[in-house]
Amino acid sequence: MEPTTLMLALIGFLFVILGLGVWIAVALATVGFVAIVVTLTLPPGAILATSMWQQLNSWDLTALPMFILMGDILFRTRLSQDMFEGLAPWLARLPGRLLHVNVVGCTIFAAVSGSSAATCATIGRISLGELKKRGYSDALAIGTLAGSGTIGLMIPPSIILIVYATATEQSVARLFIAGIVPGLMLTALFMAYVIVWALLNRHRMPPPEPKLPLRERIAKLRRLAPVVLLIVGVIGSIYGGLASATEAAAVGVFLALAVSWRAGTLDRETFSAALIAATKTSCMIAFILAGAAFLTTAMGFTGIPRMLAEWIGTMGLSQGMLLLALTLFFIVLGCFLDGISLVVLTTSIIMPLVGAAGIDLIWFGIFIVLVVEMAQITPPVGFNLYVLQSLTGRDIFRLGWYTAPFFLIMCFAAFLLALFPDIALWLPRTMLQ
Structure with a gap:
């Protein structure tokens, strides 16, 4: 069978079985199995076992369940309430006032969670009710939460960056450092939008909160101490060269347990619930990675990625046009797949194109995560929208309308990242010379 015909047939087959509701990991492995049976005389079972073992036998991947467990433990603490009360007095004087708590709160929690959905759910449990009670616009309250929740994918320790590093054999620590400036850039852009919106819609803003004395604001700021301790312990140990990403994950779990114990939420029931939830999530991601590894191996045997790279090369696309097409x-x-599945599904096909175009793979990891962030708030399969639907009961397409401005802001951020690659590359180049 001609490679072009085989490629189209395999892609069509993949979407058919995904549309039938087959698990993503099983669907990926099935397509890989079919590709090997059609093109080779080698036993597919042996290739399946070897490729899956090589993919999952990775030291960097050990960090994944630890960071997931850390986020699940923190999800069951009073951290979100403490963050709201600690940040609110300091952000209430900016145009947009407490709407900034969503943005800054999500950014801070992203630095100790690594999950977009967990960030959105944890901050939203407290902030949405508080903002509604004070008379803030529902559309902007929900939009800022959905958009800012996606920062959990970018700010380290990011689960999806670990998945990308494992799938492409890149440095987890370098990717973590590369995600800091783009993540903070997104925070600044979201806050700038809130400020502009508030200045243009003064009549839709509630009356300002009573100004607290400086002493009281400082006292409330102390409630951020646990999350600051976590950030310093996890991120600081990596950047200071004291621990690898995997060792820092273990530090994070220990500190999360300490924070949970200090908050009085650490008991047998909450610990068991966090452990079970983290185990389920970790197994799901590992299963998808294993299926994708087999598909990647199968694609290599078929020669499809090489053929696709040569075909793109004959088109003479510039880096900018290639990035636009990939975006x-x-x-x-992203309208049909979650972020992790999207990354592991496409790496086997996309990476040869990216490498042939001379694009830095660390930079591309940050770029692809930014684009995946957009997918978190696009119907019908935007995970953050499902989280918000469970919190608010609103229709998912109405939620998508609320988040549309933040989707456009992320498009602008992707443009800036492509125009100025050093936004992602300057910090790792400086710190890891």
Whole structure:
């Protein structure tokens, strides 16, 4: 069978079985199995076992369940309430006032969670009720939460960056450092939008909160101490060269247990619930990675990635045009797949194209995560929208309308990242010379 015909047939087969509701990991492995049976005489079972073992036998991947467990433990503490009360007095004087708590709170929690959905749910449990009670716009309260929740994918320790590093054999620590400035850039852009909106819609803003004395504001700021301790312990140990990403994950779990114990939420029931939830999530991600590894191996045998790279090369696309095409491709796929599945599904095909175009793989990891962030707030499969639907009971397409401005802001951020690659590359180049 011609490679082009085989590629189209395999892609069509993949979407058919995904549309039938087959688990993503099983669907990926099935397509890989079919590709090997059609093109080779080798036993597919042996290739399946070897590729899956090589993918999962990774030291960097050990950090994944630890960071997931850390986030699940923190999800069951009073951390979100403490963050709201600690940040509110300091942000209430900015135009947009307490709407900034969503943005800054999500950014801070992202630095100790690594999960977009967990960030959105944890901050939203407290902030949405508080903002509604004070008379803030529902559309902007929900939009800022959905958009800012995606920062959990970018700010380290990011689960999806670990998945990307494992799938492409890149440095987890370097990717973590590369995600800091783009993540903070997104925070600044979201806050700037809130400020502009508030200045243009003064009549829709509630009356300002009573100004607290400086002493009281400082006292409330102390409630951020646990999360600051976590950030310093986890991120600081990596950047200071004291621990690898995996060792820092273990530090994070220990500190999360300490914070939970200090908050009085650490008991047998909450610990068991966090452990079970983290185990389920970790197994799901590992299963997807294993299926994707087999598909990647199968694609290598078929020669499809090489053929696709040569075909793109004959088109003479510039780096900018290639990135635009890949962005549109990921946005469309993001309407149907979650972020982790999107990354592991496409790496076997996309990486040869990216490498052939001379694009830095660390930079591309940050770029692809930014594009995947957009997919978190696009119907019908935007995970953050499902989280918000459970919190608010609103229709998912109405929620998508609320988040549209933040989707456009992320498009602008992707443009800036492509125009100025040093936004992602300057910090790792400086710190890891």
